[in-house]
Each structure stands twice: as structure tokens, then as C-alpha cells.
Amino acid sequence: MKNNLVVLLLLLLTLSACQQKDTTEENVSLKMIEAVDFSHVKISDSFWSTILQKHVTATIPVCIDQIENQTGRIQNFENAAKKQGEHSGIYFDDSDVYKALEGIAYTLVNNPDPVLEQKADEWIDKFAAAQEPDGYINTYYTLTGLENRWTNMVKHEMYCAGHMIEAAVAYYQATGKRKLLDVSEKMVAHMMSLFGPGKRHWVPGHEEIELALVKLYKVTGKQEYLDFSDWLLNERGHGYGSTGGNGEWNANYFQDNMPVKEMSSITGHAVRSMYLYCGMADVAALKGDTAYIEALHRLWDDVVLRNMYITGGIGSSADNEGFTEDYDLPNLEAYCETCASVGMVLWNWRMNQFTGNTKYIDVLERSLYNGVLAGISAEGDRFFYVNPLESKGDHHRQAWYGCACCPSQVSRFIPSIGNYIYGVSKQAIWVNLFIGNEAMIPTSQGDIPVSIQTNMPWNGNVKLTIGKNYNGEIRLRIPEWANEYKLLVNGENINTPIDMGYAVIKRSWKANDSVSLDITMETKMVAADPRVKADEGKRAIMRGPLVYCAEEVDNQQTYDKISLNNKSQFAETYKSTLLNGIEQIEVQNSNTSFSLIPYFAWDNREAGRMKVWIDYN
Numbered sequence: 236m237k238n239n240l241v242v243l244l245l246l247l248l249t250l251s252a253c254q255q256k257d258t259t260e261e262n263v264s265l266k267m268i269e270a271v272d273f274s275h276v277k278i279s280d281s282f283w284s285t286i287l288q289k290h291v292t293a294t295i296p297v298c299i300d301q302i303e304n305q306t307g308r309i310q311n312f313e314n315a316a317k318k319q320g321e322h323s324g325i326y327f328d329d330s331d332v333y334k335a336l337e338g339i340a341y342t343l344v345n346n347p348d349p350v351l352e353q354k355a356d357e358w359i360d361k362f363a364a365a366q367e368p369d370g371y372i373n374t375y376y377t378l379t380g381l382e383n384r385w386t387n388m389v390k391h392e393m394y395c396a397g398h399m400i401e402a403a404v405a406y407y408q409a410t411g412k413r414k415l416l417d418v419s420e421k422m423v424a425h426m427m428s429l430f431g432p433g434k435r436h437w438v439p440g441h442e443e444i445e446l447a448l449v450k451l452y453k454v455t456g457k458q459e460y461l462d463f464s465d466w467l468l469n470e471r472g473h474g475y476g477s478t479g480g481n482g483e484w485n486a487n488y489f490q491d492n493m494p495v496k497e498m499s500s501i502t503g504h505a506v507r508s509m510y511l512y513c514g515m516a517d518v519a520a521l522k523g524d525t526a527y528i529e530a531l532h533r534l535w536d537d538v539v540l541r542n543m544y545i546t547g548g549i550g551s552s553a554d555n556e557g558f559t560e561d562y563d564l565p566n567l568e569a570y571c572e573t574c575a576s577v578g579m580v581l582w583n584w585r586m587n588q589f590t591g592n593t594k595y596i597d598v599l600e601r602s603l604y605n606g607v608l609a610g611i612s613a614e615g616d617r618f619f620y621v622n623p624l625e626s627k628g629d630h631h632r633q634a635w636y637g638c639a640c641c642p643s644q645v646s647r648f649i650p651s652i653g654n655y656i657y658g659v660s661k662q663a664i665w666v667n668l669f670i671g672n673e674a675m676i677p678t679s680q681g682d683i684p685v686s687i688q689t690n691m692p693w694n695g696n697v698k699l700t701i702g703k704n705y706n707g708e709i710r711l712r713i714p715e716w717a718n719e720y721k722l723l724v725n726g727e728n729i730n731t732p733i734d735m736g737y738a739v740i741k742r743s744w745k746a747n748d749s750v751s752l753d754i755t756m757e758t759k760m761v762a763a764d765p766r767v768k769a770d771e772g773k774r775a776i777m778r779g780p781l782v783y784c785a786e787e788v789d790n791q792q793t794y795d796k797i798s799l800n801n802k803s804q805f806a807e808t809y810k811s812t813l814l815n816g817i818e819q820i821e822v823q824n825s826n827t828s829f830s831l832i833p834y835f836a837w838d839n840r841e842a843g844r845m846k847v848w849i850d851y852n
């Protein structure tokens with residue numbers, strides 16, 4: 236494995252030498268693939284359009300109502316500006332407001348709305364008014380005692396700053412307005428005046444600032460932000476965290492147990508880990524630092540091969556919101572925070588860009604269609620924080636949470652879904668996810684219009700059309716779940732090489748040329764790794780990227796008795812009026828039958844029990 240890794244890294248270095256994009260002269264990109272962000276992509280299929288529409292009409296309004304009316308989150312900023320009144324809620328509640336603003340910014344890109352934009356401007360004015368003259372901004376410390384700031388590394392000051400930066404960059408890119416960007420740069424200047432080489436040590440108790448600083452670097456071109464991010468990453472694992480002040484510090488929980496470049500096992504809190512890995516990947520890409528990437532490869536094996544649920548969810552334990560022993564994956568008690576599944580999407584996206592390997596998109600897709608989508612209700616107005624794979628009937632989505640990281644996470648993630656469909660490199664357009672859309676891909680040959688028509692995830696036919704002459708490769712991902720498929724160019728069968736999971740189709744494309752990928756969509760029975768005790772003697776059902784589950788509401792009389800065997804037959808039916816339209820699976824045994832629905836759609840009807848893993852005999 237190690238030798239392969241060295242070869243791969245050498246290959247990456249060679250490739251990167253002739254492929255410098257969006258970097259300064261000092262920094263060399265290690266990336267093989269550049270992202271095509273969602274502003275270039277207009278989603279058009281019915282599955283995702285429904286989710287996006289509900290995001291605008293339900294999810295964003297719910298977030299605004301909670302932030303302004305149901306909780307004191309905006310009031311905290313108003314009080315901080317006036318230096319009077321109390322702080323309400325949790326010390327990191329500012330971050331929810333920033334994340335909701337980031338969601339609003341993304342929404343405005345494809346759905347301009349002057350009223351929504353005005354709301355965002357109002358919020359930003361309130362943030363700016365709450366900033367201290369020295370640049371510091373955090374309503375908790377402003378309202379509870381500014382003298383205590385920067386005394387406790389577990390109090391999320393840099394975490395909140397990171398989310399503010401992400402919102403600021405998003406809003407600047409969406410509207411060209413830079414007020415929050417200026418507020419963010421002032422806060423970063425304040426932090427850099429205190430912390431850094433030759434100054435104070437600091438290990439952020441919840442990672443996030445690292446990836447945010449890279450975004451700020453990319454939009455401002457200021458090298459010091461990238462360097463500060465690199466410095467923060469390398470502060471971990473030297474014992475500085477334990478000297479950080481008042482908070483209780485557990486090095487494993489905070490990913491402070493060893494220097495990050497030496498890591499090979501995931502530890503502690505799942506969301507923290509995901510944000511850390513994203514930060515490492517971002518800095519590695521721009522600094523050309525392969526030691527980060529070697530660590531990320533080791534960590535990926537540990538997460539995906541030994542600690543991931545079939546849903547792509549991670550972090551099995553509620554105690555630490557994170558990891559325990561390898562293969563410890565209980566179903567009823569599974570934690571699988573929605574934010575951690577979003578983190579898996581963010582991290583695997585980056586890993587794919589380094590390697591050009593579809594195995595990362597396979598994981599991304601699994602986490603997206605199961606772990607992430609379960610986090611939001613069919614109507615877009617209720618949320619799961621915890622995503623177990625079994626329920627006794629007492630686990631339900633809520634309108635909001637005291638700790639509201641997951642609702643605000645979903646609100647910023649959904650409108651950016653277009654990020655994950657395409658990539659681009661000097662010689663190729665990369666197609667990763669099968670989501671219907673019309674896109675404009677910025678290539679070295681100019682902007683190339685590309686569209687995808689598909690009815691995924693319900694059937695396996697995908698048609699990609701090129702809108703303009705293009706001389707290069709289309710690299711089309713063949714998903715891991717595709718056992719049988721046909722590839723056609725302009726209706727003719729083709730045989731084409733597969734490179735790291737991509738079908739590589741190289742030619743001089745003419746306008747209106749098309750590629751069809753027709754995958755036979757099969758319902759499959761899946762067994763867990765035998766080392767997972769919780770799934771012994773059980774099987775789960777998958778169809779394409781979707782994990783299915785049995786819900787009591789569909790199986791009132793039979794729920795306790797349902798089982799699978801090697802003769803079980805499956806019949807799929809599309810139900811257009813059920814749960815926004817889903818493919819339901821009817822399982823037929825010799826003398827019983829029962830129904831399954833996609834896991835992401837559970838708990839949208841009558842309350843009841845649910846299970847993913849079903850007895851097999």
C-alpha cells in the first residue's frame with residue numbers, strides 16, 4: 236500500500252507541474268481536478284428540483300424565523316452592538332446565523348430575490364455593529380465578559396469566526412457586496428495579532444477556521460491567511476491544547492493527540508474530524524504539501540473501511556458525538572450526526588480532486604443520498620440531528636434544536652449541491668454525480684455548455700449532451716453499484732477504457748454530441764463486514780445509491796416478522812404521490828411480503844418503528 240501511495244504521489248506531483256490553476260505563483264496546486272462550482276450549474280431534474288424548491292419556500296424561512304423570532308440568536312448581535320442585555324442560548328450560536336446566511340447567499344445565486352437579499356444585508360449590518368473596535372467579534376464574550384475572551388480553547392471563538400468567513404465569501408461571491416468580508420478580515424487581523432509563530436499558541440477546540448481561511452485566501456489573494464491556516468493545523472498534537480485555559484481538554488476528542496501529518500486513525504468528534512481533514516486537504520493543495528495528503532489517505536481507509544455505516548453516516552457514539560472502536564456500529568444507538576455526513580461529502584469531494592479516483596465519489600454519493608438527505612423532512616421544514624438506522628418509534632425530526640448546527644448545515648449545503656456534479660482539468664471534463672442539469676463548464680478551450688438528463692436515483696439512464704465543439708476527454712464516473720451498464724456515443728455502443736472508475740471517452744466532440752450511460756438499476760441485498768456485530772445475521776437492501784428501510788407505517792401487521800432469505804423477490808413501483816415521489820420496493824417471500832422505502836424518506840408520516848438491517852434466514 237505504501238509503495239502504491241508513493242507512486243501515486245509522484246504521479247500527482249508530475250501532473251501538477253504542468254497544471255497550475257487558480258493559485259499564486261508561490262503555491263503549486265496538487266489537484267488533478269478543479270471544482271466546477273454550482274454557480275455554473277442549473278439543476279433541472281425533478282428529484283433535486285423538488286428539494287431545492289422546498290429549500291427556498293420552507294427551509295430558509297424556517298431558519299430565519301428560528302433565528303429572529305423563536306430564539307435569541309439575532310438579538311445576541313443586537314445586544315452585543317449596544318453592549319447591554321444578556322446572551323441567550325449556547326456560546327456558539329452565532330455560527331448558526333452565519334451558516335443560515337451562507338445558505339441564503341447560495342440561494343441568491345440561482346434564485347435572485349431582493350427581499351431575501353435585504354434580509355441578509357440587515358443581518359450583516361447587525362454583525363458589523365457587534366464587532367469590537369479591535370476586530371473581535373463573538374456575541375457570547377462581548378455579552379458575558381470580554382476580559383475572558385481567548386482564555387478557553389473549547390469555546391468556539393475561531394469556529395464562529397470560520398463560519399462568518401464562509402458566509403462572507405459566499406455573500407461576496409453571490410452579490411459583490413463586501414461588508415461582511417471586511418468585518419471578517421478585521422477579525423482575522425485581530426486573531427493574527429495574538430496567535431502565530433512567535434506569538435501565543437492556540438489549538439481551536441472545534442476545527443472550521445482552517446478551511447475558512449483558505450476560502451478567504453482564495454478570494455483576497457492574501458498569502459498570510461493561507462499561512463495562518465497551515466500554522467493552526469500544525470499547532471495540534473504538541474500539548475498546546477491542554478494548556479489552553481479553563482476548558483476540559485481531551486486530546487483524542489479534539490484531534491490533538493498527535494501532529495496531524497502523523498495521523499492514521501480517526502478519533503473523537505466526527506464533525507470536528509471532517510472539518511480538520513477538509514482544512515488539511517485545502518492547505519495541502521495550495522502549499523504542495525504531500526505529508527498532509529499521505530495522512531488523509533491513511534485516515535480515509537480508517538473511516539471508510541472500519542467506521543462507516545451503510546448510509547455513509549459516521550460517528551456511532553452519542554457520548555462523544557464520534558468514534559469508538561473499529562467496527563462498533565450499533566443501529567438503534569447510531570449517532571451519525573447530519574453534519575458529519577455533510578462533512579463526508581466535503582472531504583471526499585476534495586480527495587477525488589487530488590486523485591481522480593471515483594472511490595471517493597462513491598462514498599460522497601452514499602453519504603449524500605442517505606446520511607445527508609435523511610437530515611431534512613420531505614417538506615423541508617423539519618430536521619434530524621441524529622440519524623439512527625433503527626428506531627423504536629420515538630425518534631422524530633424537529634423544527635429546530637437547542638444546538639442547531641444541523642438545520643443550519645442543511646440550509647447551507649442543499650443549495651450548493653451543484654458543486655458535486657462536475658470537475659474540470661486541462662484535458663478532461665469529469666462527470667461525478669448523475670443529477671439533471673444544464674451547466675457551463677469553464678475549460679481551457681473556453682466555456683463548454685453541457686447538460687445531463689436523467690431520472691436518477693429512480694432509474695439508471697443518464698444522457699449527457701455537449702453543447703459546443705470540444706476537443707478532449709469526457710470522464711464519466713461508473714458508480715460502484717453499477718454491475719451492468721452500456722455506454723453509447725450518439726446512440727452507438729462504445730468500448731472505452733476505465734481509469735480509476737471513470738470511463739474515458741476521448742474525441743473531437745461536436746455540438747449536440749451525446750453520451751448515454753444506461754445502468755441496469757438492480758435491487759440488491761447487502762451484508763455487512765462480518766466484524767460488525769450489530770449486523771450479524773442481517774441484510775440490508777440497496778437500489779442504486781439508495782439504502783432502503785422498513786417503516787412500521789407500511790408494515791403494520793408484519794413489522795416484527797419481516798425477514799429476508801436467498802429466495803426473496805423484489806418488485807419496484809414508482810409512487811408519484813408518496814413522499815414527493817419515490818420508488819417503493821415490495822419484498823416477496825414464499826408466504827409473506829413487506830414494503831421498503833428509501834431511508835432518507837423515513838419519519839415523514841405516522842410515527843412508528845423503522846429498521847435498515849433486516850433478519851436474514
Ligand SMILES: [Zn+2]
Nearest residue numbers: 572574640641
Ligand atoms: Zn450538526
